[in-house]
Amino acid sequence: MKLNTVEVLKKRRSYYNLDKNVDVSDEDIKNLVKDVFYYSPSPYNAQNSKAVILLNKEHDYLWGNIVMETLRSKVDDDSKFKRTESKINSFKNAYGTVLIFEDMDTIGELQEKFPSYHDTFLEWSDHTSGIVTIGLWAGLREMGIGANLQHYNPLIDEDVRVKWDIPNNWKLKSQLVFGNILEEPKEMKKVDINERVLIRE
Numbered sequence: 708m709k710l711n712t713v714e715v716l717k718k719r720r721s722y723y724n725l726d727k728n729v730d731v732s733d734e735d736i737k738n739l740v741k742d743v744f745y746y747s748p749s750p751y752n753a754q755n756s757k758a759v760i761l762l763n764k765e766h767d768y769l770w771g772n773i774v775m776e777t778l779r780s781k782v783d784d785d786s787k788f789k790r791t792e793s794k795i796n797s798f799k800n801a802y803g804t805v806l807i808f809e810d811m812d813t814i815g816e817l818q819e820k821f822p823s824y825h826d827t828f829l830e831w832s833d834h835t836s837g838i839v840t841i842g843l844w845a846g847l848r849e850m851g852i853g854a855n856l857q858h859y860n861p862l863i864d865e866d867v868r869v870k871w872d873i874p875n876n877w878k879l880k881s882q883l884v885f886g887n888i889l890e891e892p893k894e895m896k897k898v899d900i901n902e903r904v905l906i907r908e
């Protein structure tokens with residue numbers, strides 16, 4: 708049986724060569740993000756994942772200013788920084804970024820309410836971020852947009868919080884960079900699926 712779900716998952720890859728020539732409307736992108744967050748599952752229906760969509764000069768500021776300057780301040784050697792600089796510029800060249808957060812107040816309330824699951828809620832919070840991430844990544848690809856997943860948190864957390872007025876209880880988890888696809892990624896080596904999925908019947 709040919710399933711759309713599988714077809715979309717097959718097409719989702721880490722796309723690093725992206726530019727700004729996206730031919731999908733901003734409205735469609737914003738609605739995708741809202742729909743993915745709205746329809747994704749969460750522990751006890753806590754709806755603990757949050758997002759900020761950065762477009763235009765806001766996206767450029769994240770990569771060209773916040774990430775670039777944060778990393779520059781950590782690397783003394785200019786020649787060593789060249790490679791980092793071109794990597795960060797490749798993210799800046801993309802169209803937009805979805806910042807993915809977890810609402811730690813909501814997680815804290817769950818921990819108080821169900822103390823025997825205290826540590827589990829932290830794990831589940833990570834699961835929830837993963838669930839929305841794959842929804843976004845696959846949904847963008849279905850629209851013809853490529854994306855890659857970055858983790859410059861926690862280095863950039865404070866600058867992001869100040870710049871975009873993010874509530875203190877929102878913990879930054881990842882940055883999903885997206886844009887027009889310029890190049891298909893190379894095929895990845897895959898482990899034999901039968902070593903990963905066992906069947907007992």
Ligand SMILES: Cc1cc2nc3c(=O)[nH]c(=O)nc-3n(C[C@H](O)[C@H](O)[C@H](O)COP(=O)(O)O)c2cc1C
Nearest residue numbers: 719720721722837855856857858859881892893895
């Ligand atoms: C939880 C998680 C964290 C990841 N973190 C990064 C990252 O920080 N930077 C990056 O370039 N790719 C990151 N990736 C992308 C993986 O490297 C990539 O998915 C993997 O190599 C398979 O390639 P594909 O996405 O093209 O299928 C991450 C993926 C996952 C699922």
